[in-house]
Amino acid sequence: MDKLLWKEITEFKFDTQETGDYDFATRLAKENYWTKNFTIKAILEYKKFMYLAATNDVMVSPSEIVDIVWHQHLIFTKSYNVFCTLLKKKIQHIPSTRNKTEFNKFKEAKTKTKNLYRSTFGNQPTDIWDKNTIFDSLNLPKAPIKLRTFILLSLLFFAVITIPLLELMKPIYLSIKNPFFMKSYLIAIFIVFILLKIINRLVLKNILNKFDKNSFIFNLEPIEMVYLKTQNIANSIHGVVSTLINNRTIVTYETKHLDFNRKTEKQYTIEQEQVINTSKEIGKTFYPSLLRQLITKPVFTNITSSLDALQKHIIKSKKFSILYYFNFFVLGFLFEYGLLRLLTGYFRGKPITIIAVILFILAIIIIFHLHQLTFLMVKTTIPKYYKDKIITGAKKLENSDWNYFLIGVYALSTAFIPLVRHIIKNSSTGNHYDTSCSSCSSCSSCSSCSSCGGCGD
Numbered sequence: 001m002d003k004l005l006w007k008e009i010t011e012f013k014f015d016t017q018e019t020g021d022y023d024f025a026t027r028l029a030k031e032n033y034w035t036k037n038f039t040i041k042a043i044l045e046y047k048k049f050m051y052l053a054a055t056n057d058v059m060v061s062p063s064e065i066v067d068i069v070w071h072q073h074l075i076f077t078k079s080y081n082v083f084c085t086l087l088k089k090k091i092q093h094i095p096s097t098r099n100k101t102e103f104n105k106f107k108e109a110k111t112k113t114k115n116l117y118r119s120t121f122g123n124q125p126t127d128i129w130d131k132n133t134i135f136d137s138l139n140l141p142k143a144p145i146k147l148r149t150f151i152l153l154s155l156l157f158f159a160v161i162t163i164p165l166l167e168l169m170k171p172i173y174l175s176i177k178n179p180f181f182m183k184s185y186l187i188a189i190f191i192v193f194i195l196l197k198i199i200n201r202l203v204l205k206n207i208l209n210k211f212d213k214n215s216f217i218f219n220l221e222p223i224e225m226v227y228l229k230t231q232n233i234a235n236s237i238h239g240v241v242s243t244l245i246n247n248r249t250i251v252t253y254e255t256k257h258l259d260f261n262r263k264t265e266k267q268y269t270i271e272q273e274q275v276i277n278t279s280k281e282i283g284k285t286f287y288p289s290l291l292r293q294l295i296t297k298p299v300f301t302n303i304t305s306s307l308d309a310l311q312k313h314i315i316k317s318k319k320f321s322i323l324y325y326f327n328f329f330v331l332g333f334l335f336e337y338g339l340l341r342l343l344t345g346y347f348r349g350k351p352i353t354i355i356a357v358i359l360f361i362l363a364i365i366i367i368f369h370l371h372q373l374t375f376l377m378v379k380t381t382i383p384k385y386y387k388d389k390i391i392t393g394a395k396k397l398e399n400s401d402w403n404y405f406l407i408g409v410y411a412l413s414t415a416f417i418p419l420v421r422h423i424i425k426n427s428s429t430g431n432h433y434d435t436s437c438s439s440c441s442s443c444s445s446c447s448s449c450s451s452c453g454g455c456g457d
Contacts, residue, residue, distance in 0.1 A: 005086075011088065014079045023270075028069060046069035049070075050087060073428060077121070108231075114129075138212075140314065144318070150328070158332055165336065196369070201324065204380075205385075210382055223236040224303055226305055227303050229383045238404075240275055242412040244272055249261055259279070259284040260280050271299055271441075278297070324374075
């Protein structure tokens with residue numbers, strides 16, 4: 001192995017200073033719904049592939065994922081030409097025409113690539129070299145029908161069977177008197193929801209355990225896990241800003257303003273760099289104004305898009321759909337049982353107000369339960385797995401941001417907590433911040449101005 005060349009390859013930066021907020025890795029992640037660490041890993045594997053291509057005379061073949069990185073780099077023409085100069089070889093991208101001769105040629109190249117890779121770098125990571133997409137490592141085949149279609153068909157089914165069931169169940173309902181029916185029905189509702197909660201957690205845990213152990217899902221960043229858990233990117237940004245406050249890169253003021261401390265010189269993550277650059281651009285400002293700008297930055301929108309894509313992939317899978325079908329039919333028959341009682345009483349001229357109210361409340365609870373079920377894997381199952389299996393003591397010491405994921409607001413910088421709570425409170429009440437302060441000419445500082453979010457000095 002040419003260690004000097006490999007060192008130069010690993011240190012090679014695909015971006016120029018003019019790249020700005022939308023650098024190579026950020027664009028690559030955005031267009032393919034990749035998480036941060038998976039993107040970094042895919043880029044590294046691309047560099048390994050290019051090293052093999054440059055140092056061997058035989059034809060080598062990329063995986064589907066490596067090829068995506070290659071295509072992206074080809075678009076960055078200047079960067080690609082510089083990279084090939086570094087490799088001392090112009091690596092040509094040869095698209096497949098899928099004829100039989102080329103199929104055999106590429107198949108042979110794939111085998112040679114695997115052997116060269118093993119002798120140079122060790123075994124190929126299967127999530128990059130054996131899978132076609134980031135989600136293939138989850139082993140979740142797609143469901144035959146969409147949940148929306150299933151729901152419509154199921155509602156039609158329950159509507160059709162209501163009248164036949166009413167005739168069938170009528171003698172049974174006539175033999176069950178109130179208040180015994182009402183008490184037993186409420187108890188049944190309580191028991192069914194408890195059992196479903198237990199079953200859902202066990203099934204989702206089993207689905208999670210069937211994911212490949214080297215899957216991207218087990219290598220997420222703290223800020224990505226915060227988003228999964230809370231489904232709010234602002235919470236992830238709070239953690240990034242808090243870290244910068246703790247290391248004095250950003251300073252806070254009593255007026256609830258933040259400003260960049262130009263005296264600091266440290267190594268930062270890409271998310272921290274984005275916060276710093278945005279803070280530099282707008283200067284001393286009220287935090288909600290900074291937050292609103294940060295939420296739109298690609299480095300943060302990538303977190304939401306990649307993890308939202310994960311959630312959609314899960315709920316579209318066959319395994320999850322079966323669990324959803326089970327919940328829907330159990331709760332559907334539970335509701336139908338009460339509905340038949342209501343119809344029996346209605347046709348007999350009996351009071352039905354109480355059962356009608358119970359069914360209305362039950363319908364709302366069922367809708368809420370089914371909606372929450374679609375988020376249960378990402379909001380509960382995966383975060384719990386991280387708490388129990390992944391976040392060890394050493395990992396917490398290595399990255400204090402995990403504490404924020406584990407305990408929430410209380411892990412933030414002491415000076416930052418009141419401001420975050422203020423934002424959470426205003427978000428929950430539907431209030432918004434006006435950063436222009438154009439209608440607030442009478443205030444000398446934003447801390448005394450109740451009609452606007454604050455003035456940026």
